[in-house]
Amino acid sequence: MDYAGRLTAHLPSALRLLIVKADGSVLVHSDGGSYKPLNWMSPPCRLAEEPGRWVVTGKSGETLTIFIEEVLSDSSFALGTDPGLVKDGVEAHLQDLLAAQTQLLGDGWRLVRREYPTPIGPVDLMCRDASGTSVAIEVKRRGEIDGVEQLTRYLELLNRDQLIAPVLGVFAAQEIRPQARVLAEDRGIRCVVLDYDTMRGADDGALRLF
Amino acid sequence: MDYAGRLTAHLPSALRLLIVKADGSVLVHSDGGSYKPLNWMSPPCRLAEEPGRWVVTGKSGETLTIFIEEVLSDSSFALGTDPGLVKDGVEAHLQDLLAAQTQLLGDGWRLVRREYPTPIGPVDLMCRDASGTSVAIEVKRRGEIDGVEQLTRYLELLNRDQLIAPVLGVFAAQEIRPQARVLAEDRGIRCVVLDYDTMRGADDGALRLF
């Protein structure tokens, strides 16, 4: 099998699973690894079947050529259209929960607004602490270095606005990588690790009181 | 089908393709979309087959429960171990090419060294321009905002070293996102768009002269 597109790749001869979907896309799987195929062609594409050879051409001209030496099994089924997948919360939910539980950040803290607008994008949560000082909060599932950079940019801008400056920063995440923590604290940004299960539990508990 | 792990997801009843690999991992594909399954379980995991129900349990306790109403086809094959995939250059190759063609950055530029070390990681290329001023170059396939941040951190550190300061910055990529360009230029970092094919061609051309 040979792929030629943004990169070129070659796959030696072996026994594999070939899947052709209704939209013409092709997947080549081995008997292990993760869900990612060894090689594939994403739709839209066109499959040309020649004797002993399949040539799949993508819309940008990239090609996947499959040389077929032997066929152990060949079946085809019409699956029809698929009803959608339903997913439940991740990061958005963390922001919901924290917005409703600002006391986790400190006594007397209150929410000013969510998605507080700045010229370079919205800050997740804007709060005031017990003394009335503004605090910009960035919420992440996993706190990494780029999240700290993002919050830093917000703080830089916000602190130019004399109406709300000074603005402090809080970096809140389920998990904060050591490098991100070091960078944040070096910049005077407080790090808060959020316990998703506890926060969800507190939320349930509050609901159960009524 | 129901998944319960970091998130919960539910998939309504429909005709689908189920794949079980040799390592026990499970993939659930619909008849379209890309190579990503609707739902899956990565190895290591354990598959328990009960009548009308499969329960797949991952090592962190996440579960994928598949309710089977009807089987249209059921086949099994041993594929054996797989020889590896061979890929050819992407970003490393870009760095190679630019290292050999510093004249693309300006007349009289010369390479000091590749992977120039700093306390927070190596700078892709360190050059001197025609006037002898040091220039740190970050090479990316796609230039995004975090690449600019990375280069900014390098420049901050390098400019503290009186032996080589001042150090200028160049952000070189096949494609530079507008936001990354704005941020870079705001920080005095020059942006250079690299034409991979031309650079490769120039390289070939040089080889053909001999």
Add this chain to the structure above:
DNA sequence: TTGTTGATTTCGCAA
């Protein structure tokens, strides 16, 4: 083993 970065990423949302 752990962390970091790139990807033929894919996917979803919003402008």
Add this chain to the structure above:
DNA sequence: TTGCGAAGTCAACAA
């Protein structure tokens, strides 16, 4: 349509 951030990301590589 396009751009951008997140992903149950995956996967390769370095520390």
